[in-house]
Amino acid sequence: MTSTDQARIAALPMPDLSRTFPGPFPTSPHAEDIQAHLEQWLDRFPLLSRPEARHILCDIVAHGVARTFPTAEEDGLFLCADLFLWLTAFDDTYGEATAASSQAQLVRRIRGCVHLLADGEPPGDAGPFDGALHDLLVRLRARATTAQYLRVTGSFRDVLFGILWEAQQLAEPDHVSMQEYHTMRPHTVFARALIAMAEVVLRYELPEEARNSPAVRLPESAVCDLAGVLNDLGSYARESAKDVPNSLNLIPLITREQNCEVPAAWAAASLLGKERAATARHGLDELAASHSTPLAQHAKALDSIACSYIWHIDHARYRKV
Amino acid sequence: MTSTDQARIAALPMPDLSRTFPGPFPTSPHAEDIQAHLEQWLDRFPLLSRPEARHILCDIVAHGVARTFPTAEEDGLFLCADLFLWLTAFDDTYGEATAASSQAQLVRRIRGCVHLLADGEPPGDAGPFDGALHDLLVRLRARATTAQYLRVTGSFRDVLFGILWEAQQLAEPDHVSMQEYHTMRPHTVFARALIAMAEVVLRYELPEEARNSPAVRLPESAVCDLAGVLNDLGSYARESAKDVPNSLNLIPLITREQNCEVPAAWAAASLLGKERAATARHGLDELAASHSTPLAQHAKALDSIACSYIWHIDHARYRKV
Numbered sequence: 281m282t283s284t285d286q287a288r289i290a291a292l293p294m295p296d297l298s299r300t301f302p303g304p305f306p307t308s309p310h311a312e313d314i315q316a317h318l319e320q321w322l323d324r325f326p327l328l329s330r331p332e333a334r335h336i337l338c339d340i341v342a343h344g345v346a347r348t349f350p351t352a353e354e355d356g357l358f359l360c361a362d363l364f365l366w367l368t369a370f371d372d373t374y375g376e377a378t379a380a381s382s383q384a385q386l387v388r389r390i391r392g393c394v395h396l397l398a399d400g401e402p403p404g405d406a407g408p409f410d411g412a413l414h415d416l417l418v419r420l421r422a423r424a425t426t427a428q429y430l431r432v433t434g435s436f437r438d439v440l441f442g443i444l445w446e447a448q449q450l451a452e453p454d455h456v457s458m459q460e461y462h463t464m465r466p467h468t469v470f471a472r473a474l475i476a477m478a479e480v481v482l483r484y485e486l487p488e489e490a491r492n493s494p495a496v497r498l499p500e501s502a503v504c505d506l507a508g509v510l511n512d513l514g515s516y517a518r519e520s521a522k523d524v525p526n527s528l529n530l531i532p533l534i535t536r537e538q539n540c541e542v543p544a545a546w547a548a549a550s551l552l553g554k555e556r557a558a559t560a561r562h563g564l565d566e567l568a569a570s571h572s573t574p575l576a577q578h579a580k581a582l583d584s585i586a587c588s589y590i591w592h593i594d595h596a597r598y599r600k601v
Numbered sequence: 602m603t604s605t606d607q608a609r610i611a612a613l614p615m616p617d618l619s620r621t622f623p624g625p626f627p628t629s630p631h632a633e634d635i636q637a638h639l640e641q642w643l644d645r646f647p648l649l650s651r652p653e654a655r656h657i658l659c660d661i662v663a664h665g666v667a668r669t670f671p672t673a674e675e676d677g678l679f680l681c682a683d684l685f686l687w688l689t690a691f692d693d694t695y696g697e698a699t700a701a702s703s704q705a706q707l708v709r710r711i712r713g714c715v716h717l718l719a720d721g722e723p724p725g726d727a728g729p730f731d732g733a734l735h736d737l738l739v740r741l742r743a744r745a746t747t748a749q750y751l752r753v754t755g756s757f758r759d760v761l762f763g764i765l766w767e768a769q770q771l772a773e774p775d776h777v778s779m780q781e782y783h784t785m786r787p788h789t790v791f792a793r794a795l796i797a798m799a800e801v802v803l804r805y806e807l808p809e810e811a812r813n814s815p816a817v818r819l820p821e822s823a824v825c826d827l828a829g830v831l832n833d834l835g836s837y838a839r840e841s842a843k844d845v846p847n848s849l850n851l852i853p854l855i856t857r858e859q860n861c862e863v864p865a866a867w868a869a870a871s872l873l874g875k876e877r878a879a880t881a882r883h884g885l886d887e888l889a890a891s892h893s894t895p896l897a898q899h900a901k902a903l904d905s906i907a908c909s910y911i912w913h914i915d916h917a918r919y920r921k922v
Contacts, residue, residue, distance in 0.1 A: 383704070384776070387769040390762065395784040398759050398793065399813070403780065426809050430751035437758045438719050441711065444765070448708040455705070459724065463716040472719065488747050492720070 289520045289542060294513060295550040297590055300561040305587040308346035310354050314361045315342035321362050325412035327369040337372075340592060341365045348474060348588040349481050349581070356481035359419050363432075363477065366412055367439055367470050373409075375443040376450070376527045386447055390440045397433045424480045435467070435476040442467035446528050453528060458537055461530070466504035469511045471585065475500055478581035484574045495570075496578065499563030502556045503582050507589040509553035513546070514593035560586055610841045610863060615834060616871035618911055621882040626908040629667035631675050636663035638679045639686055646733035648690040658693075661913060662686045669795060669909040670802050670902070677802035680740050684753075684798065687733055688760055688791050694730075696764040697771070697848045707768055711761045718754045745801045756788070756797040763788035767849050774849060779858055782851070787825035790832045792906065796821055799902035805895045816891075817899065820884030823877045824903050828910040830874035834867070835914035881907055 308314070318338040328334040345361040352360075374389050392410050396402060402414045421429055442464050449456045466472045479485055490496055512530040519527070530552075534545035560582070567579035629635070639659040649655040666682040673681075695710050713731050717723060723735045742750055763785050770777045787793045800806055811817055833851040840848070851873075855866035881903070888900035 384769055384773060387766055388776075388781070391766050391781060391785060394759055394762050394788075398756070398788070399818075400784055426748045427751060430748060430755060434751055434755050434758065435719070437755065437762070438715055441715050441758070441762065445708055445712050448705055452705060455709075460709070460712060463721055464712060467715075467719070497720075 285542075286521055286523070289517055289546075292517065292543060292546045293550075294510075294593060295553045295557075297554065297557050300554075300557040301583075301587055301590055303587075303590075305347050305584070305591055306350040307343070308350045308352065308357060310357055311343050311346035313354060314345060314357050315339060317358045318342055318361055318365055321365070321412070325408045325415065327366065327373070327408050327412060333372070337365065337368060341368065344588050344592050347591050348585055349478070350584055352481045356423070356483070359416070359423060360474075360477050360481050362412070363416055363420075363473070364470065366409070366416060367436075367473065370409060370440075371443055371468075375447060383444075383447060383451075386444060390444060393440055394437065397437055420480065425485065428476075428480050428485070432473070432476045432480060435473040438467040439470060439473055449528055453532065454536070456528065456533065458533060461528070461533055462505070462508075465508035465512075465530075466501070469504070469508045469589075471504040471507040471589070474585050475504075475582065478578070478585065482577060482581055484577040486574050486578055487572075490572065490575055495563070495567060496575070499560050499567060499579070499582055502560035502563060503586045505556040506553055506560055506586055509549055509556065510589050510593050513549060513553070516546075557586070606863075607842055607844070610838055610867075613838065613864060613867045614871075615831075615914065616874045616878075618875065618878050621875075621878040622904075622908055622911055624908075624911075626668050626905070626912055627671040628664070629671045629673065629678060631678055632664050632667035634675060635666060635678050635682045636660060639663055639682055642683050642686070642733075646729045646736065648687065648694070648729050648733060654693070658686065658689060662689065665909050665913050668912050669906055670799070671905055673802045677744070677804070680737070680744060681795075681798050681802050683733070684737055684741075684794070685791065687730070687737060688757075688794065691730060691761075692764055692789075696768060704765075704768060704772075707765060711765060714761055715758065718758055741801065746806065749797075749801050749806070753794070753797045753801060756794040759788040760791060760794055770849055774853065775857070777849065777854065779854060782849070782854055783826070783829075786829035786833075786851075787822070790825070790829045790910075792825040792828040792910070795906050796825070796903065799899070799906065803898060803902055805898040807895050807899055808893075811893065811896055816884070816888060817896070820881050820888060820900070820903055823881035823884060824907045826877040827874055827881055827907055830870055830877065831910050831914050834870060834874070837867075878907070 315338050318341060322328065322334060322338065328337065341361050341364050345357055345364060349357060349360065370389075370393075374386050389409070392403070392407075393413055396410060396413050396417060402410055406414065417433070420432060424432065445464055446468055486496065509530060515527060516529050516531045519529075530549050531542060531545045534540070534548050535542060538545065538548065540548075564579045564583050564586075567575050568583075570576060570579075636659050639662060643649065643655060643659065649658065662682050662685050666678055666685060670678060670681065691710075691714075695707050710730070713724070713728075714734055717731060717734050717738060723731055727735065738754070741753060745753065766785055767789055807817065830851060836848060837850050837852045840850075851870050852863060852866045855861070855869050856863060859866065859869065861869075885900045885904050885907075888896050889904075891897060891900075
């Protein structure tokens with residue numbers, strides 16, 4: 281990619297979502313405490329070796345989670361932040377480009393996690409990722425109901441499989457269909473895991489019937505899709521600017537499917553983002569207006585999850601230079 | 602492998618478990634109905650193409666599940682049998698040796714399943730495996746409690762990951778440690794999935810505290826290990842007799858680890874099986890004698906799960922010639 285190409289991509293605008301999700305987004309008063317907690321947690325479980333990467337990750341996760349659940353109490357925020365940090369660090373360490381060259385190593389790493397997620401005992405020689413996951417699961421079990429625990433650990437498995445799927449497909453991205461991509465993206469962008477965590481962090485419980493209704497499922501899907509599109513736009517711009525190999529991303533998938541250039545693909549992805557934001561807004565407003573307290577709580581949680589994804593692509597981790 | 606070697610392996614005895622699990626094992630009066638149901642279900646969802654493979658699989662699953670839950674009502678047995686059939690057919694079709702040569706295809710197939718397990722809508726062009734899984738999940742949701750549903754779908758994910766792990770490791774079996782193997786085997790032999798199904802089929806619910814106690818976990822692990830050992834002995838004998846490439850199996854793992862010949866590895870595996878059977882028997886007797894009804898029900902379920910694995914290695918599917 282030439283520097284002219286890079287400059288052109290850097291100049292492409294992020295979709296304007298100010299009509300559907302107007303800022304400024306509320307944030308938790310505990311943001312700094314979350315960050316301090318994350319730094320301590322990483323002292324205990326050194327998931328990241330490079331100090332700079334560690335600091336920037338603690339910063340985005342702390343301030344992101346503070347926006348994801350701005351009204352939550354500290355303990356729930358700490359747990360959610362640790363969980364999100366773990367997933368991001370795992371993906372950065374073993375997923376994406378790293379894994380494409382060593383699928384076997386990735387499968388072996390995930391095996392250890394699956395063992396713990398399935399209630400297995402931690403091995404005697406547990407590394408930091410196993411140790412940290414075990415710590416997360418013990419705290420999750422203490423805070424969550426049985427169903428919530430199972431739902432979160434189910435979504436965790438889906439993220440891990442998603443990372444594996446992504447690594448496998450990176451070897452032959454031409455084979456990935458748009459439909460396949462859209463079904464996996466909610467997991468790989470961690471949005472499904474955050475939705476599963478919402479009830480644990482904010483201590484409410486959706487009635488099962490509501491959970492499986494279109495009134496809940498449609499805005500959930502829209503928020504997940506929006507998260508995926510925004511993350512892809514941010515990642516694509518960042519990775520192009522740094523000339524690192526692209527991960528599996530919507531932009532190249534669209535250029536291939538529609539046989540178009542990057543700016544046209546970018547416009548199509550932005551439009552998709554705006555459409556999904558509008559669908560989410562409509563569904564969330566309807567849910568919020570319902571007379572059921574847990575439904576209204578869920579609408580508020582989904583709303584702030586969407587806001588945190590909108591917020592995070594402006595963070596230094598996604599800056600283009 | 603020479604025919605002398607094959608004859609020698611065929612002559613190796615299965616471990617004698619008549620002291621810990623004395624037969625004859627009780628069986629459900631619905632066995633024939635389960636088989637007829639399975640045949641009909643496969644008409645609707647043609648998971649297997651070869652008529653002979655189809656017939657033999659319906660037979661072993663029907664009579665196996667009839668022994669797994671001999672006192673269960675018909676609907677629960679049908680659901681459990683379909684689920685077990687699905688897993689076996691999926692493994693036969695996409696797993697093991699097939700997958701070692703096409704890891705990408707296996708990952709792609711599992712992606713469709715993960716999507717359904719995570720409450721995704723079935724695709725418009727759903728193949729028989731997707732269609733059948735969707736049918737299973739709808740029926741499971743109707744019969745199970747929320748936590749039971751999540752527990753079974755969690756164990757389903759673990760089986761699918763286990764199949765993937767197995768396929769990956771087959772490419773380089775020298776890298777598999779015994780500890781790794783033992784942690785994955787309960788999933789790949791489907792014993793964990795059957796344990797998760799027990800509460801759904803027999804309609805009881807373990808208290809969470811009991812579930813996480815050593816009194817429950819130890820006999821569960823022992824039953825899972827026993828199932829794995831028996832299946833490995835049966836599979837090794839069958840595969841050696843037919844001279845097909847071995848799947849990932851305890852016998853070659855032991856020969857490598859202990860630098861010994863097959864008969865010595867066979868003896869070590871048999872001894873392990875007997876030890877795990879003794880541990881299971883001891884734990885199950887203690888559970889059965891407890892004053893809690895669900896604990897006693899669980900002991901009975903684990904007991905008959907063990908019996909079904911002991912029974913199944915004598916079935917035609919595992920015959921050595």
